[in-house]
Amino acid sequence: MAEVILKDVCKTYGSLHVVKDVSLHIQDREFLVLVGPSGCGKSTTLRMVAGLEGISTGTIQIGSTVVNDLPPKDRDIAMVFQNYALYQHMTVYDNLAFGLRNRKVSEDKIKQEVMRATEILGLGPLLGRKPQQLSGGQQQRVALGRCIVRHPQVFLFDEPLSNLDAKLRAQMRVELKRLRERVETTSIYVTHDQVEAMTLGDRVVVMKDGCIQQVGTPLDIYNRPKNRFVASFIGAPAMNFLPVDIVQKGDFFHAEAQDFSIRLPPQRAAIFARTNRRPVTLGVRPEQVCFGPCPAGHETAFSAPVEVTEQLGAEMVIGVRAGDTLMMASRIAPEAPIAVHDHVPLWLDPRGLHFFDRESEEAIN
Template sequence: MAEVKLTQVNKRYGPVHAVHDVDLTVADEEFVVLVGPSGCGKSTTLRMVAGLEEISGGIIEIGGRVVNDLPPRDRDIAMVFQNYALYQHMTVYDNLAFGLRNRKVPEADIRKEIDRAAAILGIEPLMGRKPKQLSGGQQQRVALGRCIVRNPAVFLFDEPLSNLDAKLRAQMRIELKELRTRVATTSIYVTHDQVEAMTLGDRIVVMKDGLVQQIGTPLQLYRTPANRFVAGFLGSPAMNFVEVTVTEAKGGLALSGFGPDIRLPDAMSAALAGQKGQKLVMGMRPEHLVLGEESGDSVIRLDGSIVLTEQLGAQQLVEVRIGDHSVMAAGVDPDLHLRGGDAGRFSIAIDRVHLFAAGDNGPVLWSAGSGGSGGQAAPLRHVS
C-alpha cells in the first residue's frame, strides 16, 4: 500500500495549460475521486500519475518515491480503463494471467492469485470465455480482476463505468463499494458523474479548467461549497441560483429581487458587511424548498405558480415560477395532484441558503453549512 502525493503538478500541451499547480495527497488506502466536466484536466492528472503522460512541472510521489521519470511498469500501479482494454483473442483466465506471466511469476502462484481475484469478483464461471462472450458488467469485473491479481500499491480508475447502461452502472457502483472492503488499496478514481463521486469517494477533488476548485469529503463539499461552480456541480437536482441585491434594512441587511425583501439574521448581516448595494447569487438546494408555509421567524415565504411536475414515485420534482425566476423543488409528496398553472406557496429557512459573489465561479460569501467544517478550497487562478 502507498500514499500518493502530487506537488505543484502541471501539464502543458504547447500553449494550452491543461492542468494547473495541482497539490493533492492521497493517504494510504484512501479512495479519492477526481470529478468535473469534460476537459477539466481530471483524466490528464490521472494519466500523469500512471506515467502515461509526461508532467510539465511538479513532483509525483508514490509510496514516498519520486516517480516523475519512471515508466508505468515501475510505478507499482494498476489501471482500469474506460474501454476495459481486454485482449479479445484470450480467455478470461489468460487475460488475468497475462501481466503476471510477463513478470515471470510461477504458474502455481498465478493460479492462486487468479482464484483469489475470481472469488472476490464472482467470475469463477467465466474463466474459459473470451471477452466477446461477456456482458459489459462481466468485462468490467475481469478488468478489475486483472488489477487485483497484481497486488499493486495503487489502483487508478479512468471512468470505468461510463460505457455501462444506467441500471448496470448503479449495480457496479455498489460492487465497487463492496470491493473496497475486501481489497483495501490506495485508489484514485476519475469520473464526470457527480453521483459516482458522492457515493464512492472518501474525498472528492472538484476540477474545472485545469484548476482544483475544492477538496473535501462528499458532505463537506455538498454542504459548504467553496464557490458557485462546486455548488452547482454537486447535487441532483442541481442547486437553484437566483440573483439578489444586498440592501439596507432596519438594524441590518436584507436581500431583494426574489419575492419580498428577505431580512437577514445578525450573523448573515455581519458576514455580508461591506456588500451593501452589491448583486449576489443566492443558492438553494431543491430539497430545502418546501411546498407549503413553514413556521418560524427565519423562514422565507414565496408565492409562485407551478410550471411542471416530474413524478418519480417516491417523490415529485416541481418546477416553480416565482417572479422572474424558475426554480426546482424536490421531495414533494407524490400523492399531491399538482398541475401547471396552479398557485402555490413555498418556504425555505434562511439558514438553508448559500450566498455567492456574482459570476459563474463566484466564491462563497455565506454557506448554509458554515457552522460545520468545510472542504479545503484551492485558490483560484486565471486560466491563460
C-alpha cells in the first residue's frame, strides 16, 4: 500500500493535448474516483499511472518511487479493465494465478491466495471454467480476483462496470463497496458514471478536456460545485440552469427571467451587493425545487405551468416552464394532484441556490 503522487502530468499526441497539468496526491488507502465525460483524459491518466501510456511531461510517483520509466510489471499495481481482459485460453484458476506465477510465488502460496480471493468473491464453483463460459458479472468478479490475489500497492479500475447491464452494475457497485471494507488498498477508479463516483469515492476528481475541474469529497462536490460543468455533471436528475438577471429592488435582490422572478434570501444576495444588474446563471437541483406553498421566512416562491410529469412510484418528477428552460422538480409526493398544463406553486430551497458567471461559468461565491 502506498500513496500515489502525480505532479504536472501532461500527455500529448502530436499537437493533441489529452491530459493537461494534472497534479494529484492520492493518500495511502484512499479510494479516489476520476469522473468525467468520454474523452476527458481520465482513462489516459489512469493508463499513465499503470505504465500502459508514456508520460509526456511531469512525474508520477508510487510510494517513494518515481515510476515514469518503469514498465508496468515493476510498478506493483493491479488493474481491472472495462472489457474484463481475462486470458481467454486459461481457466479461472490460472487467470488468478497468472500474476503470482510471474512473480515466482510457490504453488502452495498461490493456491492459498487464490482460495482467499475465491472466498471473498464467491468464485468457488467457477475455478475450472474458461472465461467464455462466464457471464459478464462473473468475468468482472474474476478480474477483481486477479487483482486482490496479488496484494499490490495500488488498484486501478478502468470503467469496470460499464459493460454490465443496469441491474448488475448496481449489484457490483455494492460488492465493490463491501470489498473495500476487506481489502484496503489505495485505489484509483475511472468512470463516466457520477453515481459510481459519488457512492464509491473517498474523494472525487471531476475532469473535462484533460483538465481537473474540481477535487473533493463527494458531498463537497455535490454541494459546492466549482463551476457549471461540475454542477451539471454530478447529480441526477441533473441540475437546472436558468439564465437570470440579478436586479436590486429596494433592499432586496431578485433573480429575474421572463415569467420568472424570485427574491433572494439576504444571506445569499450578499455576494451581489456591489453590483447593480448582473447576468448570471442560476443553478438549482431538482430535489431543491419544492412543490407547495413557500414556508414562512423564504421568499423564493414562484408558480409555473407544468409541461411533463414522470410518475416513478416512490416520487414524482415534473418539468415546468421557467423562462426559456424546462425546470425539473423531483421528490414530489406521488399522489400530488398535478396534471400537465396546471399552474403549480413552487419554491426553491435557498440552501440549494448556485450562481455561475455566465461568461466564465465559474461559481460565484
